[in-house]
Amino acid sequence: MAYKNKAVDIIPPRHIWVGEATAPVTIVEFGDYESEDCAALQEVIRKLLAFYEGKVRFQFRHFPLTQVHQKAHKAAEASVAASQQGKFWEMHNLLFQHRRNLGSISLNEYAQEAGVKDKNFIPNLIDSVYGWTVRADLLEGIEMGVREVPAIFINGERFKGSPSYANLSKAVDEALRKAKRKRA
Numbered sequence: 001m002a003y004k005n006k007a008v009d010i011i012p013p014r015h016i017w018v019g020e021a022t023a024p025v026t027i028v029e030f031g032d033y034e035s036e037d038c039a040a041l042q043e044v045i046r047k048l049l050a051f052y053e054g055k056v057r058f059q060f061r062h063f064p065l066t067q068v069h070q071k072a073h074k075a076a077e078a079s080v081a082a083s084q085q086g087k088f089w090e091m092h093n094l095l096f097q098h099r100r101n102l103g104s105i106s107l108n109e110y111a112q113e114a115g116v117k118d119k120n121f122i123p124n125l126i127d128s129v130y131g132w133t134v135r136a137d138l139l140e141g142i143e144m145g146v147r148e149v150p151a152i153f154i155n156g157e158r159f160k161g162s163p164s165y166a167n168l169s170k171a172v173d174e175a176l177r178k179a180k181r182k183r184a
Contacts, residue, residue, distance in 0.1 A: 010133050013080065014140075016088050019049055019057025024179035025172055028059045030141040030151040033076060033095040033102065034069035037163075038150045042096050044165045052172055060092060062137040063149050071102040073134060078107040080130035082116050090114035155179070 017026075027045065031038035045058055062079075064072035075095050082091035094110040095102065104125060111121050124130065141151065145158065152159040152168070155175050161167050 010080065010130065011083050012133055013061050013083070013088075013137055014059070016083055017057045017059050018089055020054045021057065023055050023057040025052070025056045025175045026059065026153075026155055027056060027168075027172075028061060028153040030061045030063035030137070030144075030146045030149060030153075032063055032065050032069055032072045032149045033079070034072045034099050035065070035149050036099075039096045039099055041150045041152075041163050042093070044163060044168060047165055048168060048172060051169070052176075055176060056172060061141060062134045063141045063146055063151065064134065064138065065149060073131070074104065074125060075102045075107065076134040076137075077125055077128065077130040078111060078121075080133050081118065081121055081124055082111055082114055085116050085118060087111075087114045087116050091116070 027048070029038070029041065029045070031041070048056055049058060062076035064076050066073050079088055079091045079095060082088055091110060091114040094114055098106065098110060104122065107125065108122050111118075118124070144151075144153070150163060152163055154168075154171050155178070159168070159171055
């Protein structure tokens with residue numbers, strides 16, 4: 001008896017953005033759902049997106065630090081699972097909101113709250129259907145020099161310094177100036 005595995009097309013995190021597709025400034029964060037610093041950064045990102053509406057877009061990439069955050073990888077998989085139904089950002093926000101409670105049963109509850117209607121949500125988490133997708137983000141982050149989270153890239157350049165609103169808005173302003181000079 002031969003088994004046939006059905007190929008699954010997975011929407012990877014590198015294809016999921018919030019903000020205008022034509023925005024001249026991109027912010028990419030490599031983060032971990034159990035990280036307090038990453039959770040704090042989400043409010044800063046929300047403020048930046050609101051203030052620079054139409055000029056900035058944002059992407060979250062997974063970099064679970066599994067040696068200190070044992071549930072971060074499975075939480076990342078849960079967000080990828082939610083993204084398959086267009087619910088990435090809803091799940092993303094819930095995971096940070098409940099970052100201290102990321103067990104499988106809780107992940108299922110958050111998925112339901114986010115509007116995920118996949119009856120295979122838990123079986124897919126158990127089978128690590130999205131594990132390689134999370135690992136691909138992690139490996140790409142390592143190739144880009146990421147070693148800790150949050151790691152931020154603005155228009156492909158690594159942001160150095162404290163990720164406060166003031167510091168990030170200065171970096172965004174500079175990126176906007178550079179983008180304007182390139183167009184001129």
